[in-house]
Amino acid sequence: LSERQRRPLRRQMQMVFQDPMASLNPRMRVGQIVAEPLEVHGLARGKQAWQQAGRLLERVGLSAQYLNRYPHEFSGGQRQRICIARAIATQPRLLVADEPTSALDVSIRAQIHALLRELQREMNMTILFVTHDLHAVQQVCSTVVVMYLGKVVESAPVDQLFAAPAHPYTRALLDSVLEPTPSRARRPRSLPSGDVPTAVRVPAGCRFHTRCPYAQPRCRAEEPALRAMQGEHRVACHFPLAGR
The missing domain is CATH 3.40.50.300 (P-loop containing nucleotide triphosphate hydrolases)
Incomplete structure (x- = not known):
């Protein structure tokens, strides 16, 4: 222009x-x-x-x-x-x-x-x-877009994302927030292990697979596309979380 x-x-x-x-x-x-x-x-x-x-x-x-x-x-x-x-x-x-x-x-x-x-x-x-x-x-x-190493991994209306995150990284983010009353925690905390890879050389396949507790062989070989779930909820994950 x-x-x-x-x-x-x-x-x-x-x-x-x-x-x-x-x-x-x-x-x-x-x-x-x-x-x-x-x-x-x-x-x-x-x-x-x-x-x-x-x-x-x-x-x-x-x-x-x-x-x-x-x-x-x-x-x-x-x-x-x-x-x-x-x-x-x-x-x-x-x-x-x-x-x-x-x-x-x-x-x-x-x-x-x-x-x-x-x-x-x-x-x-x-x-x-x-x-x-x-x-x-x-x-x-009103709407949240979650990014990891420069890539959108999940997007959803704010209430829906906080209530039911579908990507392991999103859940890890939410679990990293301290609960004022630990006894009221909704689920066991799921925090990723390992170091964050450099954005200059991102891992092959899913960028989060090196730290994801649910990673499978497919995650290491194939990068997931952002796909629709329910309503306006979208996630880039081969194995979205569903009540885990």
């Missing part, structure tokens, strides 16, 4: 990064940071862009009086709200949130998760939420 063709796509796709301090220009005022995408895409300029930036700050739970402040004057959670305000300025259809709360205190994470859910409903946009935090997945996501 040419630059002219890519520009409208950029307006429809925005991103929130993991480290809010590293993704904000320390020499720019917050108002300039939030107004910048409006001006770049020709949505507003000058005073109008500044006023719109104030409304965007209020939309993410900050005061418009913060427009003249600099990023270092805010807490980590507030800086991430500024990043979110900048990202939604162009009213994108897709928001990529790459570990947006992993650098924040636990007490702040739930607030950011709630904000993302609220914005998703209000703006009717898709959020691609990248995370290793399974609690965050339950709080934010």
